[in-house]
Each structure stands twice: as structure tokens, then as C-alpha cells.
Amino acid sequence: MVYQYPMQQAITTFQSLIKSKLYCLAFTVGLMGSSVILPSCSTEMIAGYPLLGASQGIGSATLLVNDLKSTRDFYADTLGFDIDKPEKFKKGVPTGTNNTTINFPDMSSLKLMTIEDSLVTSETPSFLTSFLAKHEGITRYALATSSVDTTYSFLTDQNFRMDSVKSYRTSDESAKGWTRDDGGVQEHLLAFQAQQTKPYLPTFIENAGSDYQRMQKMWNTFYAYYRSYSSHRNGVIGIGAIRIAVDSLESARAQFKQMGLKELKSRSSDMMAIFQLKRQQELQIVTSKTNGDEISNFLEERGSGVFAIQFEVINIDSTYAFLSERLPTEALLMDSLSGRVTVLRKYAHGVQLDFVNEPASQALMAQRLQVGSKLDSVAAQNASGMYQKYCALCHGEDRQGYAADNAPSLRSKSLLGTSKSNNFMRYTMQYGRVGTAMAGYLDAQGGPMEYIEIEVLLQWLYDQAGVEKPIELSREPVLGDIALGTKVYQENCAVCHGTEGEGISAPALGGSMLLATATDEFLKYAISEGRDGTPMIGFKDILDEEEINGVTAFLRSRAAGWNIPEADTVTIPTPDNYVLNPTGKAPNFELRDGRFVSAAQVNQALQDHARMIILDARSEVAWRQTHIPGSIPVPYYEDPETFVNDIPNDSTWIVAYCACPHAASGRVVQTLKRYGYQHTAILDEGILVWAGLGYPVKNGQ
Secondary structure, three states: OEEEOOOOOOOOOOOOOOOOOOOOOOOOOOOOOOOOOOOOOOOOOOOOOOOOOOOOOEEEEEEEOOOHHHHHHHHHHHOOOOOOOHHHOEEOOOOOEEEEEEEOOOOOEEEEEEEOHHHOOOOOOHHHHHHHHHOOEEEEEEEEOOOHHHHHHHHHHOOOOEOOOEEEOOOOOOOOOOOOOEOOEOEEEEEEOOOOOOOOOOEEEEEOOOOHHHHHHOHHHHHHHHHHOOOOOOOEEEEEEEEEEOOOHHHHHHHHHHOOOEEOOOOOOOOEEEEEOOOOOEEEEEOOOOOOOHHHHHHHHHOOEEEEEEEEEOOHHHHHHHHHOOOOHHHEEEEOOOOEEEEOHHHOOOOEEEEEEOOHHHHHHHHHOOOOOOOOHHHHHHHHHHHHHHOHHHHOOOOOOOOOOOOOOOOOHHHHHHHOOOOHHHHHHHHOOOOOOOOOOEHHHOOOEOHHHHHHHHHHHHHHHOOOOOOOOOOOOOOOOHHHHHHHHHHHOHHHHOOOOOOOOOOOOOOHHHHHHOOHHHHHHHHHHOOOOOOOOOOOOOOOHHHHHHHHHHHHHHHHOOOOOOOOEEOOOOHHHOOEOOOOOOOOOOOEOOOEEOHHHHHHHHHOOOOEEEEEOOOHHHHHHOEOOOOEEOOOOOOOOOHHHHOOOOOOEEEEEOOOOOHHHHHHHHHHHHOOOOOEEEEOOHHHHHHHOOOOOEEEO
């Protein structure tokens, strides 16, 4: 399904699009084209990467083959790539194709594609069928861009002729539920008009709904996460280079320089021009050295195009050992001098596959930030260093706690065990505790640590405390007598925690951030069982169940402030109460990147009694813990089909929020757009920062 829309001719800033822990996959499609006009001069790389914006660089390459199943089996069973089984093959773009994709931790991909006679229509590009009648091989490669509009404007300014952007879905299934599928569009594609006549030119892909700027800032986090769970048996962790064979090196060199790519002149020659993309990624443009060599044969058979893909691997010796056990001797070359292993193209369905060791700096980064299980020695040493640098001052050099500012012991199995299956410790590290010495350490909050570093440190604390499995707690609310709980708290807890939860010789309990991240059962468990290794004793033998429930309910009721005179609990709003201040004026929001509204603006709108709807995209449990007054819980994982019927689709502003701070709320807003809602916004900072800023919050039953 393909849509077209006119290009904007002047775009000065990159779009910032939303994504949480999802692969940004690029897919290619063949387009008809004509010519590229080159001016008399060329330009070098401009600071800021105007061609690709904040994207990851290499997006994908598409390998066109005759038999998708047998090719898939060869790449999976013999070459060791992790690929979906045939029952998960998908109808592709362009029309008439089936495909499956191999994804890599660096967010690049290799797509295997075939033409299916039963799917062919008049829309199927004829050059694909004519190509496949004679060859197999890479027909297209794509570079990811954070904005096809910006790329279009930049390239037209460089006097290239470009096709109109095509917007399409990568699945023929209708979008359902809360998804990032905005209005049926999942990807945007831009191609040169000369794509067919000059197949060595790239296409450009933008994944609709991806926050490329956030990914760029948090590259180590995205990469290390995906790599920790990568399962390619051959050790491949990304595409480092695409090698393109051309008849005229100088002509191709001029075109790539005209695109704004930087040539690495120290490594280029009369036979090869190497262009830098992002990080260590390269486009390698080569021509034939002598008649009869591999490049010459390729050009004679097919003309200019992608000759080889260079994969980065964790250990080249291990990769060679794996491949040599499965491939015939004549299919595999090992260049010990350059550390390169090659699978010749005749054995890999028309494309040469090169394997090289990843850069040492990347390998070390990945080792230091590996997550998903107990840390190895390299990651543990890194985490230990971070603890001493950021945590030891208050929590003690040996995690004993109470070295300063009543910071609790981080040896406690009770604390760490009950935190392992929820976000309590994670959010504490990321966002801190307002009103205490515990600052937020997440870089997005002004701290010194990237998300993945906090995850590694958190795993190290679990490892050091011997916590292998979480202490599972119910997520249901604890119902209790708040008046009784108030009395019990003052008699038993205030001496250490303070009459207003300010913390005297024990951690402060009066912070809205703490109550926004601690479930009722988490609080109850701490009261009942205590915290081993700390002065906090268990009260299960001192207080009865009713009293413990009362204290738990009392603490929960303090989410809106310690001096609230009576219980501050609310029930889930009914549809007739969805619109806040129905007779009020619409707020005058100024959105960042057309989608994000600041917490300050929403808070002001509440004070001004503006007409709007506020949606909480988290779980209902999280809504009960802490929510913005008047908000409606709409968990992003539940069916929205009935719910949207109760939301007016008019000029009423709809603001969605979560804690991520954009992942769940982004899905909700994208889904609302799919249903035709235009006045939507995502709370930029999320509920945790909202609470930390002292803006109003409530808790609910």
C-alpha cells in the first residue's frame, strides 16, 4: 500500500520522531527514474550530516533471489544468521514480492526478497523481474535518514533530481490496538529519479514514528541493548560497509561527494573511493583493476551495483571456524594479513560477503555495557567504578548505607529483591528523589549517566547482593484505614522518617517521586519485613494486618502532598467526565517538533481551567499510584477500539503521558491520529518529572 505526498521545498530543522526500544528497520523498493544532473563543482561533508540527519547511517540492503525459502535456509543454517522461518515471510514492497529480514544490533538489516508470480500485478516494477531472470544479487541499498523531507531539500539544492516521497506500510495487515502506526503509514522512502539507470545510488528511508535524535544521543544504550540479545551464530553484529562496483570511478566519486559525503582520502586510491557515513560505517566505491578480476566479471555480467557487504563480527577467528565447518573450501577465503574472511558471491546468491573484526573501541564499549544476565568481569569492573564515582559518597564504599544523608544500604536483599521486577530502583537512579540529596543521574535529566549505564549499575547491585530472582509482589492496591494509618505512623515511624516524611535518621518518605514509583505492596513489604542490613526492622510481629494496611494506605494518600488534610483518592473517570473544564477555553499549546508539549504548559492549562483531555498511557496500577488530576488510564497494551468512541473528535486538545517518557504515550497519540484526531500532544517530560517539579498529582482507587 503506497501513498504519495508533495515535498516541502524548504526545511531547516530535522524532525524528532518517537521510538522506544524498537528496531528502526529500513526496507528498499525499486522505483522508475531518469537522470541526475551534476553541477560543475562538488561539496564536502557539511557539519550536522544534512544528508542523513540524526539517523544511524546504513539502513538496509535488499538481496533479490529466485527461491526465498532455500536462500533463507542457506543464510540461516549454513551462514549462521538469525532469520524468521518461512511461515513468517511477509508480502513486501514493491507489490508482487515476498521477503524476510535479517536484523543487526547496529539497526542495519539485510532483506531477502523474491518475486512471487501469484502476487505480481501491474504495479510490480518490471526491472525486478527482468533482473531476476538473469541474476541474483543486491538490487538496492538504503541509507536511513531522520527526515526524508530534509534529505529531499538538501539533494535538490545540490541539483539532484529526486522522485516524490512515497509513504507506505510494511505490512498488508490493518493496524490494530495502540500502535505507532500513524494513519496507516509506517515508512517514507525517497529515491533518485536515476535509480534504475544508476543502481549504485542509494535510496533513503525514514521510519515513521522513530525518535532519531534521541537514538543518536543514546546510541550506546540502543546498540548495547540490541547487541546483548543478538543471536547470530556467526558473530555478526552489524554492517560496516557496502562495496559498490562502478564502471567510472571518477563519475561516481563526484556524485557521492555532491551528496555531501566525506571521502576518506588517505584510504582512497585510483581504484577505490571510500566515503564515511556514521561512526565507522563506509560506502566503498570500487572499479576493476584488471580484465578478468572479480569486479570486472561483475560489471560485465550486471553493470554497476552493490558487489559486496562487509559485516562486523565479534571475533574473526570464531567466525572463520564457524563458516569453514559449513562451506566448501573453494567458497571461503581467509586473508590473515587484513583479518578478512570472504564468502564468494557465487556461493552467496550473487553478493560477496566479507567479515571483519569490529573496531576495538566498539568491542570494549559493548563489553562494558553488556546487560541481560549476571555481569562478566569487564562489565562488573565498569559498574564498580561507576558506583564508587557516583554512589559511594552517600551509600558507603561497600554499599553499607548511611554514609551521608540517610542514604539506605544497597546490600539489602529485601530492597533489591522487591525492586528487581519493577521500576522502583531504576526510576530512583534515573530521576532521583526531589527534596532529598538523591539526585537524578540520567543524562536526559541533567545527570552524568546514559540509560544503559544505569542498567549495568543496577545489575551489579543485584549481583553483589546475591539477588538472582525477584521477590514477586502483587500489583493490586492495598486498602486500609488512612486515619488509623496516620496514628500508627506517628507512633512508630515518625521518629526515624519524620513527622512529615522528611527523613531524620532514615530515608525520606514524603516525596511524590517515591510514591510515584513504589507500588502499595512494595511499601507494605518494607513495613512488614523490614530491610535487612539496615536499622529498618520488620513490623509484622509488632503491628497487625489492619495497622500495616492502614500505614500503607496513609503513605499512598500522601502522593499529592504531606499536609493534605483528608484522603485524596479518586475513582476512574467515566466517559461523561473525560473532558476537563468542558466550558473552558482551549489551551494555546506550543508543541516541540509538532508533537511534544511541555509540563509547564500543561500545568498552566490546568490552572487556567482550560478544556482538554488527559490520558495516562501506563498501566492502571501505575495510574492508581500517582497520576495527573483528571487523567484517564488508557493502558497502551489494551484494546482502544471501544475507548476511542467515548473521546470527542473535535478541537479538544488530548494530552497523553507515560513515564518512559514517550514510548507508551507516543503509541497512544499515534493511534489517535490513525483515528483522525488532530489536536493531540505528548507530555514531553513524562509523569515522573511532572511529579518532581511539584506539579499536582493524585492517587486513585
